[in-house]
Amino acid sequence: MTYRIGATATGTTPGKVTNTATVKLDSGTADTNTANDTSSVDVTIQTADLTVTKTASKAVYLTGEQASWTVTVSNTNALNSTTSSTYTLRDVVPSTFTDVVVIGGSPACAAVTNNTVTCDNQAGLVTGGTRTYTITATARTATTAYTNTAELLNTSFERSTDNNTASATGQIQATEADLAVTKTATPLDPIAGQTVTFDIKVSNVGNATSSTYTLTDAVPSQFTNVNFSGTPPGGCSITGNAVNCTSQATLAAGASRDYKVTAVATTAGAYTNKAELTGTTDKNTANNTSSVTGTIAAATSDLTISKTATPTTGVKKGATVTYTVEVANSGNVPSSTYTLTDPVPAAFTNVTVATVAPATTACTVTNNTVTCLNQAALAPNAKRTYTITAVANETVAGTHTNTATIADTTGEASTTNNSASVDVGIIASAPDLLVTKTAPTDKISINQPVEYTVTVTNVGDQASGAYTLSDKVPGGFGLAVTAEFGCSLDQATRTVNCPNRTSLAAGESRTYKFTMTAGDMPQPTLNKAFVTPVAGEVVTTNNEATAPVEIIAESLYDLSVSKGASQGIVQVGETVDFTITVTNAGVGPSDVYSLRDEVPSAFASVDFVGVRPDECSVLGNIVTCTNLPSLAAGATRTFTIKANAVNAGTATNTASASTVGETNTTNNSGSAPVTIQEAGGPLVGTADSNGGAFTLDKST
Structure with a gap:
């Protein structure tokens, strides 16, 4: 038979516990073998959990610089309040460091031997407690990577030992200066005669103060007038085109020094200008030279001319032709002054000329020839426009070529583009x-x-x-x-x-x-x-x-008729004006149409107003209008019919329009009801005249 007994460890002191079970027979029963009547089991109670962490004060140390690491030991047990066992902290600092010192510990750590930090028999830590150790050392040997590990030893009854080591990694860089030179030119591609500024910068990109140095710059022979811009650093001089700066002061790590040299470009062609550092203690000399390469362009102007005409074909007698002449400078320096001439063909008369900005000397016209003397210089990429007009002569039909030319120029790169022509065709007089x-x-x-x-x-x-x-x-x-x-x-x-x-x-x-x-x-x-x-x-x-x-198939027009009365209630003997409005509500013009209005017999003396007799006629009480003109889409026309009330009662007057081919005829009629009362009494009631609600508010 098996018995299962459960129990919870409640002690706060770690260690081994022995649990013994014993079986006994009831009284009066003999047990012939009592050697196996007891059985024991040992249980170890683990109550603490020591952890270690380690950090470095920086990731990269320079040779000769003091390094510092912080090691923290903690009791992270969260199950109960238990003090850990004692422990040993050991940290073997890599051999790339020297002068290792440790601060902290309880008791204090032993002296460091062979770069090994040993802190024996460190007092136990209560749950949540921490202890910090600071280890310092001097970085001696450059290395791309090092690893420094701290570990906990000689612990007892821990829940886990997986967190009993911690490492810090980093690198050691050699302490040395590194002078570098850079150079730029503004403008890089100058025009002959233009001043170029060479900017030279010497920088210490290393991590230590540099040595003194010499800077030289042999400006190419395509430049003259080499000078410093501003006050140069001490020790600098220029001999001819050679810039020489000797015994230049040291530069701290990260510092720089500027040199600015100017020179005038003279000879067209490619050039290379190199600045160089010498006399340094740099191990890296790959960045001790810097060059700029550019091209000096010859200083030339280049006047070009273009010409257009409007119109160019089908020009008839008396028509005006407008010639547009454009002179432009496609060179890189201002042009010289120039002369423009344009002999307009004899096929034209009444020649005039006008110029457009930039302003310059006015032009003249003599015997059809336009002459523009001493025209002002044009800046690079600038242009000037001349507008010439002329009237075609009927007697000289055919194609006529008009050529404009610029002359009296100097310093041009090319004169092959100094004339331009355009053809204009004049046609003989003819009907068209x-x-x-x-x-x-x-x-x-x-x-x-x-x-x-x-x-x-x-x-x-x-x-x-x-x-x-x-x-x-x-x-x-x-x-x-x-x-x-x-x-x-x-x-x-x-x-x-x-x-x-x-x-x-x-x-x-x-x-x-x-x-x-x-x-x-x-x-x-x-x-x-x-x-x-x-x-x-x-x-x-x-x-x-x-x-x-x-x-x-559908009609595009839609005639609608509305009708109103000047009064909705009248007395016998009074006159009523009936207003008929015909509207084309479609999207196209209507056909001619007819209008018919049969005025009720309660009225007499029917007549129409404002309509031509050839459009409308009256026969008795019937008004007929025929062949009325088409109505445009959206247009309306109003007709007025007068009638005298003669018989009391209610009379409704209806007018209708008709035409051929209209699709919708449901709106071709409109009515107006009128109430006729006997003469002499008060007017009472309301009426709808079909032209809007009418409310009576008077009496006699």
Whole structure:
């Protein structure tokens, strides 16, 4: 039989505990073998957990510098308040360090032997307690990496010994100076005659104070006037082009010293300028020289000229041509003064010239020749523009070349670009018929008419003589065409021809109207009008014009009618003004339309106001308006009808509009109710005149 007994360790003192179990027989029962009646087990109680950490005061030490490490021992047991056992701290400092000293310990650590720190029999630490040790040493030998480890020894009853060592790593650098020189040139690529500044900087990029040094700089022979800019450091001198600075003072680690040398570039070509340090104790001499390489450009100006004309072709008698001449300096130094000449061909008259900034001496014109003397110098990349105008002469048709030239220059890199030409073509006097064509809309409904407008203009400079205008009826339109007198329709070719039209003088225009009716098939169409070229006409590309119109199934217009009365309640004998408003609420012009208003018999003496007699008529109480002009999209027209009330009662007056091809007719009528009361009594009540609510507030 097995018995299981559980117990919790509660002691605060670490150590070994022995637990013994004994079995005995009941009284009166003999046990023949009592040797196996007891059994024991030993249990070790672990109550503390010592840990060690180690840090270095810096990651990198210089040779000769004192290093410092902090070692911390802690009792990190968190289960109960228990003091640890005593322990030994040992730290073997690497051989790259000397003069090892340790501070701290309880009791104090023993003297360091052979770089080994030993702190024996250190007092136990209570839970949460710490003890700090400071170890110092002198860095002696450069190394890229070292590791220094502290460890805890001779501990007892610890929960874990995995945290009983700690290390600090770092490196030792040699203590030495490192002088470096850098050099720049401004500008790097100068123009001959330009001053260049050479900036030289000597820096100590090492970690120790440098030795003295000598700086030399042999400025190339392409430079002259070599000088220091400002006051140079002591010990510097210049002999010819050689800069020499001897016995220059030492530089602390990280310090620098500047030298500024100026020189005038003289000879074009590539150059290299090197500054060099000598007389140093540097181990690294790779950075003891620095060079700049550039190119000296020759100092030259280069005047160039360009010329354009507007227009260049199709110039007619009396037309003005504008020449634009541009002189520019593409060199790298200011140009000299110069002379511009431009002999405008004899095919032109009335020559004028004007200049644009930068300002300079005015130009003159003599016998068609433009002369601009002593024109001011142009800076590099600057330009000057001249505008020359001339009128074409009708007697010299053909191509005429106009050349402008600059001269009297000095110091130019090239003179091959000192002239420029442009050709202008003058054409002889001739008629030139221009046809334009428009339609009032780009869409019409099926079976609706459209009126095309064709304009013929003589844009030439000579009368046209008689001409023939033709207009092709597009497919999709019927052959019922309305045109002016003298025009006829050739049904076979579907062409309206207007022959022998009276000659058009130069600049004169004539307009023609052609009305055509769309068929019943929706489709796009293109109507073309054209004139037959007349005698002497050179340009014929403008002799025709088109107007696209799409035939659609829906009507593009939508006539709506609203009606109001001047009074909603009247007495017998009073006059009422009925206002009828017709609006085109569609997106295209309407067709001609009719308007009808049958005034109720409760009224008499019906008449209309402000409408032409040829548009409207009155028969009894019926007002009829026919062939009313088309309304543009969004347009309205108002009609006023007067009538006298003769019979008491309620009378509603309705007006209606009608036209051909309108899709929506639900809004083609408008009404206005009027209440007629007997004369002599008070006016009582409210009414809606269909022009807005009307509330009666008077009495008699």
